[in-house]
Amino acid sequence: MTTGLLNTSEPLPLEAARQALALLPGVSPDWHRHPIEQVVSPDIFFGLDCRLAVPPGAGSQPRVIGTARARAVLTAGHILQGSARVEVLLDANRRRLPWAHYAARTGVVEAINRADPADLVTGFLQGAVNSTVLDLGKTGAYVMSLLDRVPQIDRQPRLKTETGRLLWAVHVQDGAEPDSLVELRDDGMLRVRIGTPAELLPQFVEFCEILALHHWLLSALRNAFERSNRRGRRPEGELDPALSYLGHMWNPEAHLPHEMRGLWQRLENEAQLTWEWKSTVTRVRDKVSLLTRKAIEEALHKEVV
Template sequence: MTSRDVERRVQTPDAPARRAGPLPLMVLGEIRTCLLPHSVTLDGQATEELLALVPGATVRRRERPCALAFSPRKAVGVDCHLGWGSTAEARVVGTVASSVILVGGRVAQMSAHTVVVRAQQKQRRPWSHYISRVGVTEVIGALPDRAIADEELIAGYLSVPSPTTLDLGSICARQLEDIRRSPLLDQNPPLLAPITRLRWSAQIGGTSGPAVSFRLDDDLNRTAHVIVRRAEEIPDAVRFCQDVAVHDWLLTVIDAKVRAAEGFVDGRQVDLLAPVLEHLTHLWMPGAHVADLMRSPWRDLQSKANFSKQWTTRVEQVHNRIEVATYYATRGDHLTGEY
């Protein structure tokens, strides 16, 4: 966690603030995505009960083209260091904005981010100043040499955090676990699925429109970088990263299930693959819930990473394997293991 682990629950606007202020140096974020540990899809009322994390604040919901719900934002106070490059650090004070997103009543996401800006004063200010600006952290004092170089800041953020540096991962992990342990959930999911992690950064400086890069680091960890033209577009970049994270998670799950089913030729393939078709395939709608501004980056990402092509191929493969496994199971050929 960060140096103090000061968490405050405050009533804030449902959407990220678009107020004027110092130009952000960078936006840093993390998203954890998982299957909700519950046997059935949550309906609207159950969703609101689960996401009612801030008393008196509104749970935002939409039903078309796919059910999507956002918990009220919470502010996690931080007073710690932010790594710049391999060795340099700068003190940051402020808040991290966190929220839970529920997709289709089935998939849960914990999203945390902070907008990093230069402090307008050299001294640390009272907490009342920082808590009034949810999701903003201020760099206090002089910045290290070349501190505003984008590569240095991103490298520092992506490095392994120390006990005194900003750690969005621990914030996400703790709050996601709180949601997963909710007494409203029966802890009986229809299939087993991993938790994926997307660490992302965003900067202002694009002249020809938003741009994005995306990388698979390993089986469960990813990184993304977004460039937008204006500070007012940062909330759209946050939502874009959440949408990318949930679709990457869907791909990760279906890939894992197809690999797991390779060792079987009988009804056990059906047991592994059928829940994917029943509970997850209808959630594939890349870009359906992002701002018009961010549709172009989604198309660019699709053309480079072929998300939808991968998904379509895997879904067809799941259908074919179920048909073949059912065919041989009815013939009894699974007893010999021969096709």
């Protein structure tokens, strides 16, 4: 899952966002106006015939064939996400079947050799190491790039940001209570591992999209504050657009499914994300206030002189 800032100077109005995310002709995107505007594109599908990553020493890499599903999510008109996923079906067939068989099962890939589910979860969360294994991050980034064609995109964002990545993997277990493990490693990429029953999988996807969005918000605001302290930078040039673009965005429970609220609360108890966001916003606003007061004092001094 990839998160970033829409490549434009102003947020897309809701109607323009709905038009932009109609990625399938004749299929309207889902959308919400309250409490935060959000538009979700219909799923689009991509054919796959590749290997899956496995941990070192786990044996051969399973080959999978089928389709991945991906969608774009636009929040508040300017935070864009490319969300891609695939369901891996093990022990289905031992040989490659005609493509019509796989095309009929959208969002599913079938392994044509043996694989251990635990190895597949671990291997995927380690991140793709070469171009021969499944990399859903590239799929999500491609879906995001489709919005570059929208006429309202002026390619002049006023805030410099980096894209964020989140990898998630689920071991589907009937009767299991959702229980996630969230890791942030030195590469800055979030990794989420969970066991959950199949019926809660759509809600868990939404949980990961919300987590990815808010982790990106926190990183983007913190990076803007750090850049404002660098020599040669105009601090207000970093802080003003950061507050304008991001300052009002924090609301993790806005679209959080009811079934996932317990997961989010446990994450808050451990990582204190909301506290860190409020602390960072306070630091940014305090610095803006100090810069404003300094500018006023300098202007008054010039008048007196």
